[in-house]
Amino acid sequence: MKNRMKKNRDVLTGTHYAMGNVAIAEGAIAAGCRFFAGYPITPSSEIAEHMSLRLPQVGGKFIQMEDEIASSIACIGASYSGTKAMTATSGPGFSLMLESIGLAVMTEAPMVVVNAMRASPSTGQPTKTGQGDVMQPKWGSHGDYEIIALAPWSVQESFDMMIDAFNLSERWRVPVVVLADETIVHLKEKLIIPPASRIRRIERKKPKVSPEHYKPFKTGQDLVPAMATFGSPYRFYASGLTHDERGYPDMTPEAQNTLITRLNDKIRLHRDQIVQVDEFMMKDAEIGVISYGISARGVKGAVREARKKGVKVGMFRLRTIWPFPEEQIKAFASRVKQIVVVELNYGQIIHEVDRFTGSTPVKLLAKPSSEPIHPTEILEVIAG
Amino acid sequence: MKKGELKEYGHPLAQWIRGDRLPFVFCSGCTIGSSMTCLARAFDRTIENMDNLVIVSGIGCTGRASGYFYAGAYHTTHGRTIPFATGAKVANPELDVVVFSGDGDIVAIGGNHFIHAARRNIGITVICVNNFIYGMTGGQMAPTTPSGDYHTQSTPYGNVERTFNLVDLAASAGASYVARWTALHQMRMEDSFAKAILHARKYGMSFIEIVSACPTYFGKYNKLGDSIDMLKILEKISVMTQPLSVHPHEATSDMSRIVCGEFVELERPEFTQEYQKIIDAAQQG
Numbered sequence: 001m002k003n004r005m006k007k008n009r010d011v012l013t014g015t016h017y018a019m020g021n022v023a024i025a026e027g028a029i030a031a032g033c034r035f036f037a038g039y040p041i042t043p044s045s046e047i048a049e050h051m052s053l054r055l056p057q058v059g060g061k062f063i064q065m066e067d068e069i070a071s072s073i074a075c076i077g078a079s080y081s082g083t084k085a086m087t088a089t090s091g092p093g094f095s096l097m098l099e100s101i102g103l104a105v106m107t108e109a110p111m112v113v114v115n116a117m118r119a120s121p122s123t124g125q126p127t128k129t130g131q132g133d134v135m136q137p138k139w140g141s142h143g144d145y146e147i148i149a150l151a152p153w154s155v156q157e158s159f160d161m162m163i164d165a166f167n168l169s170e171r172w173r174v175p176v177v178v179l180a181d182e183t184i185v186h187l188k189e190k191l192i193i194p195p196a197s198r199i200r201r202i203e204r205k206k207p208k209v210s211p212e213h214y215k216p217f218k219t220g221q222d223l224v225p226a227m228a229t230f231g232s233p234y235r236f237y238a239s240g241l242t243h244d245e246r247g248y249p250d251m252t253p254e255a256q257n258t259l260i261t262r263l264n265d266k267i268r269l270h271r272d273q274i275v276q277v278d279e280f281m282m283k284d285a286e287i288g289v290i291s292y293g294i295s296a297r298g299v300k301g302a303v304r305e306a307r308k309k310g311v312k313v314g315m316f317r318l319r320t321i322w323p324f325p326e327e328q329i330k331a332f333a334s335r336v337k338q339i340v341v342v343e344l345n346y347g348q349i350i351h352e353v354d355r356f357t358g359s360t361p362v363k364l365l366a367k368p369s370s371e372p373i374h375p376t377e378i379l380e381v382i383a384g
Numbered sequence: 385m386k387k388g389e390l391k392e393y394g395h396p397l398a399q400w401i402r403g404d405r406l407p408f409v410f411c412s413g414c415t416i417g418s419s420m421t422c423l424a425r426a427f428d429r430t431i432e433n434m435d436n437l438v439i440v441s442g443i444g445c446t447g448r449a450s451g452y453f454y455a456g457a458y459h460t461t462h463g464r465t466i467p468f469a470t471g472a473k474v475a476n477p478e479l480d481v482v483v484f485s486g487d488g489d490i491v492a493i494g495g496n497h498f499i500h501a502a503r504r505n506i507g508i509t510v511i512c513v514n515n516f517i518y519g520m521t522g523g524q525m526a527p528t529t530p531s532g533d534y535h536t537q538s539t540p541y542g543n544v545e546r547t548f549n550l551v552d553l554a555a556s557a558g559a560s561y562v563a564r565w566t567a568l569h570q571m572r573m574e575d576s577f578a579k580a581i582l583h584a585r586k587y588g589m590s591f592i593e594i595v596s597a598c599p600t601y602f603g604k605y606n607k608l609g610d611s612i613d614m615l616k617i618l619e620k621i622s623v624m625t626q627p628l629s630v631h632p633h634e635a636t637s638d639m640s641r642i643v644c645g646e647f648v649e650l651e652r653p654e655f656t657q658e659y660q661k662i663i664d665a666a667q668q669g
Contacts, residue, residue: 008667035475037467056666061474061659066500070467073460077440077471080458081479085471103461230438230456231476237402237451239459248405249451249459 010058011196020185021046021088023155024114024178025054026193027162028086032201033112034060035085037074039067039093042126043182044116047088068093072100075111079104080238082229084166088114090182091133092123095140101175102141105263107238108173108217108225110204112165115177116185117293119370128370129182131293131344137177138322144260146267148274149177149322151293155189161319167202168274172266173224179321181344183294183372207234217259218245223266267323275325278317281307285314287382288336290329290353292318294372295342301375306382313382324352333357340365340381342373399434400424402454409448413599413611415567416446416513422570423484423511424453426577431480438481440469442494445519445598446486463494466501469508477507477656480581487514487528491548495527502557505588506655509580510559512550512591514637515598523601530639535605547638554591555632555648561590562632562648566618567597569644576646588654595622595642618642 011030018026025047028036036051038044052062061078065071071087078085089097094115104111119125120132137149148168152158161178169176207214207226216236219225228234241249242256267274281303282288291299296317306313316332318325333339339362341350347366354362365381367373390403401424410416431437434455441450443462450457456479460468465483473481483490490498490512501508517536518524524538527548534543554562561583565573573594580590597603597614608614617639625635625645635643 035471037471037474056659056663059663059667061663063470063474063659065467065470066496069464070470070497070500073464073467074471074474077458077468077473078475079471080456081472081475083475085475099461100464103464107458230472231436231479233435235434235455235457237457237459239451240461241459 008057011193011199013193013195016191016193017188018155018191019046019188020155020158020180021116022050023159023191024088024162024180024185025050027159028112028166029054029058029060030159030193030196030199031084031163031166033084033086033166034058035075035078035083036060036062036087037065037071037078037085038087039065039071039089041068041090041093043118043185044088044090044114046185047114047116068096069099072097072113073103076100076104076107076109079109079111080230082231084110084170086112086114088116090116090118090126091120094133094136098136098140101137101147102143102145103240104175105141105145105147106240108227109175110169110173111175112162112169113175113177115179117179117181125370127182129294129344129372130368130370131181131295132348132368134179134321134343134345134348137179144264146174146264147177147322148172148174148267148320149179150319151179151321152184153293153296153317154184155187155191158184159191159193163199167200170202170204171224172270172274173204173227174267179293181294211235215245216247217243219262223262223269271323271327274320274323275328276319277325277328278319280315280317282314282316282335285312286336287311287313287338287340288316288332289313289340289342289378289382290316290318291342292321292349295344298373298375298378299342302378302382305375305379311382318349321349326356329353329356330358333360336360338363342378344368344373397421397424397428400427400454402452405452408452410445411600413597414445415596415611415615416449418567418570419511419513419573419594419596420449420452422574423482423577425574426581429578430581436479438469438472438479440465440472440481440483442485442489443520444486444489445515446484446513447489447520449484463489463492463497465489466494466497466508466510470501470506473506473508474656474659477660480585481508482581483508483510485512487512487516487550488518488526491550491553492527499553499557502554502559502589502591504655505558505560505652507584507586507588507657509584509590510592511577511594513594513596514550515596515602517598517602519598519601523605534639536601537605549636550593551635551637551647552632559591559648560588560650560652563591563646564593564595564635564637564642565644566595566622566642568615568618568622572644583649586654587651595637
């Protein structure tokens with residue numbers, strides 16, 4: 001890809017053979033990202049490396065910080081300076097970033113965090129794959145909050161999802177986590193980058209009132225406040241403390257209730273505009289396999305094989321992990337006789353799925369062994 | 385006070401302070417407020433475009449300061465002022481970014497960020513109000529608590545740890561302007577703040593330590609009297625030095641002697657300006 005890069009171009013339209021990490025970086029730049037702060041960690045480091053090369057070409061900024069805590073909060077600073085910002089990491093770094101993810105939720109800073117998941121917990125197996133961090137974006141930071149998390153299953157979708165991630169983040173003023181995994185980020189596949197005119201970029205809502213009348217956390221019907229930035233005539237105060245519409249700290253129970261309700265509802269009430277799922281061979285399926293990310297690649301192969309043998313099986317793929325596709329799972333569960341959940345951990349998303357499947361039986365294929373799940377393993381579970 | 389009262393009374397610093405947020409959260413006798421006054425006066429002298437001013441503070445007593453300034457202001461999580469400020473400054477180098485926070489915030493939990501910002505020499509001003517103690521959490525030992533027979537809620541038998549010399553730390557990590565004053569030295573503090581802001585724009589990270597008085601905790605636990613008594617002690621133990629006449633390593637600060645003055649002033653390459661050269665080369669090349 002390097003020799004095909006043209007200077008000053010932020011959308012490298014054309015057909016490429018690219019690594020997932022490079023697709024993620026190019027997707028971010030195409031989405032308008034102009035700030036990256038990061039700390040090296042396997043298997044995500046190529047995202048930082050590619051950004052350090054590419055961002056200056058398009059007038060953007062790359063900075064290597066002293067740790068992941070600093071990287072993630074530097075993104076909030078850059079976001080408040082009016083720039084689309086991101087960082088990328090893997091499990092151990094993501095654990096450190098959860099503090100700032102909470103702050104970004106609380107102060108409604110748009111930013112994107114890529115977690116190239118690896119075998120975990122702790123240092124685990126840095127060069128091996130896993131899907132053990134899927135609950136972490138939602139439950140890892142303290143307190144009640146809603147967040148958006150997406151899971152790509154190919155190099156192409158890594159590029160496409162970065163554009164979605166930035167757009168969702170700007171639209172809903174919430175951090176968006178892209179839960180890639182080691183296999184996807186190190187995979188090399190065909191990547192088609194569309195013309196710039198075909199890439200839709202959403203920008204955060206800007207204040208329409210005069211600076212004297214601006215209240216940084218006052219919202220309209222969509223529950224998303226307009227965002228002023230540093231360096232503008234709009235002088236505002238934003239705090240991780242519970243605050244009122246003016247951004248001023250307010251330690252009353254009413255203020256806590258009002259703010260937390262809004263921060264959660266702004267995502268919960270707009271699931272229909274956020275959640276994306278994908279189906280494969282589901283039309284007449286009696287067995288439905290629910291999966292996401294790299295595991296869904298194995299499921300697709302297994303479904304094809306099973307269909308050859310006449311088994312009526314299909315796949316339901318979670319493109320959005322958070323907010324969890326509750327309604328979609330409910331509807332899906334009512335269409336099949338058996339559900340199988342396939343994931344590369346010791347059983348995580350199964351617990352969310354279980355809440356919405358009603359009386360439809362659910363089986364689990366969970367594998368915490370750090371190698372992608374082979375279609376034959378999935379076939380055995382489908383057959384059994 | 386009522387909303388907008390500062391402006392209605394023609395207060396000379398009204399344009400820098402959010403009148404509708406008064407009174408301050410600080411205890412009576414606390415010297416954070418007087419340091420904020422010096423900072424507002426320094427803004428009067430240095431900030432041509434108020435829109436470009438950003439004030440960042442973290443957690444703790446001094447951490448509450450940013451919310452009282454009528455500027456772009458942000459209240460971070462504990463210790464993260466400097467990386468937040470770094471992100472804001474890198475994304476928009478036109479901004480004058482001032483970090484105003486406490487000793488626990490900047491050199492304990494945020495210590496790693498502090499040394500790396502200094503090493504990077506990013507063009508921000510870092511002001512550390514050092515009151516020797518964790519005030520907001522009820523008076524526990526800080527890395528700045530004097531060694532020996534000094535009592536806090538977490539050192540009931542005295543403090544066996546060594547005291548951090550923040551001037552030495554900032555200088556060895558690479559900050560290009562380093563000074564220390566006490567809360568008593570209002571004129572010097574104001575001059576130094578103004579100098580630091582202008583320095584940060586051109587030559588990189590400025591660091592100023594303000595040795596402050598906390599009568600509520602440090603004063604009470606160590607029987608140092610009220611705020612006036614504590615300021616008298618600061619007056620007695622502080623030593624004024626000529627600019628750049630004392631090596632930062634010798635610029636010690638404890639309860640017997642607080643060496644005040646300017647210890648570093650260097651014209652070093654500033655991070656965002658150096659990075660702009662990279663952008664220019666990458667776009668042309």
